[in-house]
Amino acid sequence: MNKPNFRHLYLIIISLFFCSGLQAQKSSVVQPGPRGVYVFLGKKVPCGKIISAYKIERRIGSEEWKALGDVQAPVSLNELISRIETAKKILPAQPLPSRQRLQQLYERAMSSGTIDSLKGFSLYYPIKIGLGLIYYDAGVMTGKEVQYRVTELGVKGESGAIIVSDTISLPHPSVFDEIQFAGSSRSLKTVYLKWYSAGKNPGPLFMVHRIENKKPVLAGGTVGHYSVNDTTYYTFQDSLTLEQSRIELQYMMTPFDLLGNAGKSTQVVAVTHDNFSTSYFMHITSSKLADRTATRINWYYSDPPTLKNVEIYRSDYADRGFVLLASLGSKDTTYVDESIQPTQPYYYFLKAISKSGKRFKESDKFLSLAYHGVIPQSPVITETIGTTKGVSLTIEIKDPNARGVRVFRNDGNSDKLTVITDLILRGDKSQILFIDSSQYLSGRKNYTYAARSESLDNIPSELSNRVTVRPLVVSAPQKPAYFKAFISDKSVKLFWEDMIKADSTIAGYLVSRRTENATAISNLPYSPIAGDLQPFISNMLEDSSVVKGNTYSYTIQSVDKDKTRSLKKAFVTVSFKEEVAIAPIGLSFTSMPSAVKVEWGQVSYKGFQAYHIYRINNGKTAELLSELPASTNEFIDLKVEAGSEYKYFLTTVNQAGKESEHSEVVVISR
Incomplete structure (x- = not known):
């Protein structure tokens, strides 16, 4: 196992503490x-x-x-x-x-x-x-x-x-820029992985886990950070045992702040012992040399160690007549073609040959003209329409010598634009109608678009005007998080996360209540108490219409500006009966790769001590999985197997040791 990279992490910690030190008088x-x-x-x-x-x-x-x-x-x-x-x-x-x-x-x-x-x-x-x-x-x-x-x-x-000190309260979730997988490489003795995030809030520390026997295990090795503009890259390199070098390995990465608060883990990525099947050409460009008639071709390959060599083919035609122009090493990324004629268009493609020499991959064909062009005029996006299938753009091409356009879009969160199309050829048209029907579009976000023209010799224009549009894709909002209740002598005070700050399409909330039997689950419907006619816009509510001695359960849903309610509800149960244990409501589950996550609504009553969570496996007798503190409302069951059916239910226990009736039962099949 390699030692941790102290020097790198020391520099990170120094910079972060220096920033925090500037605020010490106020913090x-x-x-x-x-x-x-x-x-x-x-x-x-x-x-x-x-x-x-x-x-x-x-x-x-x-x-x-x-x-x-x-x-x-x-x-x-x-x-x-x-x-x-x-x-x-x-x-x-x-x-x-x-x-x-x-x-x-x-x-x-x-x-x-x-x-x-x-x-x-x-x-x-x-x-x-x-x-x-x-x-x-x-x-x-x-x-x-x-x-x-x-x-x-x-x-x-x-x-x-x-x-x-100042006052402080928990919980405190850590939120960092979204981390995505950038790529990997592997040899018989080492594995190298890279992730990246774009934005101004990267994770200052991170840990890499390897999945072994369906469970995450801390992976040894060397970790590192580096940044380019607003993009932060996270690297990991580890040595492999002989056994590991023969099998597929799976990894995941989790960011942390300096206080040990974990952010959202990345998805699990698989690194096979032969990555050629998942490798590809990227960033292929061609340009003209200023001092002579020649074309420079540049490219990158996602996993050079899997290659034997790279071959370059050329033709005067787009669909036939390609001949081998050069064979280069696996680490080469540039080739200069000096055997061209001025003003003559040429078509190229690259071929990657695997180490065994028995497999190959070809790039897309691309055009390069042997004359120097000028920067074309930028196109103009003249019309945008949000539809139920996505977004429609009308793009006017201003330059008569432009061969086509490429469309750019952001992710609905940051200002960074990313190209989302290959070159859309114009033909003999001055306008192009582009429809973005990507499955990743959400009706809950506004998206920014721009376009760029390319000349006959692949010279790009400046970006066009930027336009913002929201698709009419129907998607329900998320339910409010951190739904909590606190009992006073004459009322119940409800608090929840302000979803309006996180999602501009949310208009408010619908809060409902029903009176429960203190010892059993009611089947009566909930009655709205706030947000029935118009969404309730605050993230706190005091219910003063309660009666001492009763038990109440509350639900809350987010409501967007189209009056669409969140599909899921958040639950909380309170009781004014002293020392009477009540059952939780609102059970739900999430199936994870190697576990099951069970969640429920908060319970609050005098003398409330703990939760008991039970599981029934394939019809067997219910077994007590754990006793959980009153402050939690979730449990992760790691002892699950594929092909089995599991049933879960909960009870609460008061200070006198009395256990409530059990909650509703949720069923999951693995």
């Missing part, structure tokens, strides 16, 4: 983590040199301050390493120095009493946690606003400087 001493809150205590090591400890207090909402304890530096190197190993469980993407290096850092910190003595390593969170400079509070309840007070205790235990 809080607290930051959200994956399952708790990080409290940044200061730069003084609490070892008795300058201060002896940090006293930490916490309060929830407007309650009184409650002491959490005193934090002190470790008394030995072994204790430091033990703390660091514990910290790595919540900060899995941060590498660490060797034990010998840790000993040097520990001795330096203890003798100076300040983190500044560690220089660059002072930025590593696991080391700061180990030295007592960061306190990780894993006891924060979801949805509760908390605040911290940190007091320095002097060498004799006297109180010193006091810092009071």
